[in-house]
Amino acid sequence: MTDSQTIVIDVGKYSVKAGLSGDASKLSSPEAYRAVELLELQNAAYLPEGEFSREQLETLYANIFKSLDISPSGQTVVLSEPLSISNRQRELVTQLMFETYNVTSMFSHLDACLALYGTGRASGIVVDVGCNTTRAIPIYDGYPIQTAAKETPVGGEDITELVLRLLTNANPTLNTITVDIARTVKERLALCPATPLDMSQTAHTERTFTLPDDTVLTVKSAHAEAGEALFTPSRVNGLGKNIIGIDDLVHAAYMAAPSDYRSELVKSISICGGGSMIKDIPDRLEAEVLARIPHPDTCILCPPDRGEAVWLGGSILASLKSFSQVALTKRDYDEVGPSIVHRKN
Numbered sequence: 001m002t003d004s005q006t007i008v009i010d011v012g013k014y015s016v017k018a019g020l021s022g023d024a025s026k027l028s029s030p031e032a033y034r035a036v037e038l039l040e041l042q043n044a045a046y047l048p049e050g051e052f053s054r055e056q057l058e059t060l061y062a063n064i065f066k067s068l069d070i071s072p073s074g075q076t077v078v079l080s081e082p083l084s085i086s087n088r089q090r091e092l093v094t095q096l097m098f099e100t101y102n103v104t105s106m107f108s109h110l111d112a113c114l115a116l117y118g119t120g121r122a123s124g125i126v127v128d129v130g131c132n133t134t135r136a137i138p139i140y141d142g143y144p145i146q147t148a149a150k151e152t153p154v155g156g157e158d159i160t161e162l163v164l165r166l167l168t169n170a171n172p173t174l175n176t177i178t179v180d181i182a183r184t185v186k187e188r189l190a191l192c193p194a195t196p197l198d199m200s201q202t203a204h205t206e207r208t209f210t211l212p213d214d215t216v217l218t219v220k221s222a223h224a225e226a227g228e229a230l231f232t233p234s235r236v237n238g239l240g241k242n243i244i245g246i247d248d249l250v251h252a253a254y255m256a257a258p259s260d261y262r263s264e265l266v267k268s269i270s271i272c273g274g275g276s277m278i279k280d281i282p283d284r285l286e287a288e289v290l291a292r293i294p295h296p297d298t299c300i301l302c303p304p305d306r307g308e309a310v311w312l313g314g315s316i317l318a319s320l321k322s323f324s325q326v327a328l329t330k331r332d333y334d335e336v337g338p339s340i341v342h343r344k345n
């Protein structure tokens with residue numbers, strides 16, 4: 001680690017992305033963090049309000065620093081935050097970083113903002129397909145418009161569940177199809193139909209998948225239904241009709257934003273999150289959003305590395321000259337205490 005490198009950490013409900021800024025190639029893989037103890041910790045760690053206790057946070061970060069093989073003492077840390085984070089939780093994390101881990105400076109910021117900065121923009125609508133939710137968050141000049149943010153309870157792991165159900169139905173004699181197999185099938189084969197999937201005409205797209213032990217799974221149309229589920233969750237997932245698709249979610253966030261901001265927001269509709277990695281989602285999303293927001297400047301940004309967009313945005317931010325002006329230092333912390341984290345930056 002060189003003096004100018006920063007530890008960048010994006011804790012998600014499904015995976016933790018952590019590594020040194022500027023070194024995306026060494027980004028610890030989600031699998032590394034899906035070690036049983038951390039997965040159990042994450043699952044158990046969500047308190048009723050979606051928060052971690054102090055002990056859980058300590059274990060979480062200790063695990064992360066250990067697997068990075070880096071002592072945080074004397075380092076700078078960039079952390080992502082979900083929109084729903086409470087002031088209490090922000091203060092607790094800040095306190096831990098400075099008092100338990102002795103970092104010299106830190107910057108904790110909304111995950112969607114970090115993802116947008118990574119595209120070089122300060123205004124836009126960030127659409128993040130995460131673990132069990134999809135969020136559309138308008139951001140104007142670096143500030144999230146909280147009242148216009150929209151969310152649906154459909155994310156990558158709901159699609160894994162859907163694929164598991166479809167694979168189980170299509171292979172009634174196999175009782176060894178696990179969630180991990182379903183996720184692998186999804187990550188390798190899933191695609192998004194260019195137009196709404198016609199369930200009666202999918203036979204020609206039927207696929208199979210061969211497991212390492214040479215068992216051949218009948219995938220049927222599960223790969224196409226996986227992509228479709230992001231657009232029509234109610235039809236494909238059996239969810240209530242009120243659960244809207246990702247295209248309508250973008251439109252709802254756009255309409256909820258102040259009207260004088262909208263022409264700026266449409267220029268950078270930026271999709272990210274592991275769940276958005278399904279093949280052909282960018283094309284379908286672009287077509288559907290253009291149909292709903294026929295503004296001449298409407299532009300969908302779908303970078304190929306969008307699965308790690310939050311981490312990459314944090315890494316880019318840490319490398320900017322202006323970063324030292326926004327980061328909190330130990331001195332700031334000692335003067336004000338944990339509430340320094342709410343300082344506007």
Ligand SMILES: Nc1ncnc2c1ncn2[C@@H]1O[C@H](COP(=O)(O)OP(=O)(O)OP(=O)(O)O)[C@@H](O)[C@H]1O
Pocket residue numbers: 011012013014015016129130131132133155156157158160183186187188190272273274275276277278279307
């Ligand atoms: N290549 C891929 N194709 C399809 N799905 C993928 C791919 N890569 C990752 N995913 C899916 O992305 C999902 C996890 O997304 P992500 O890593 O963004 O979640 P997270 O950041 O941990 O969650 P959250 O932000 O909601 O807390 C998983 O369901 C995983 O299967």
Ligand SMILES: [Mg+2]
Pocket residue numbers: 011012013111130273310
């Ligand atoms: Mg995430």
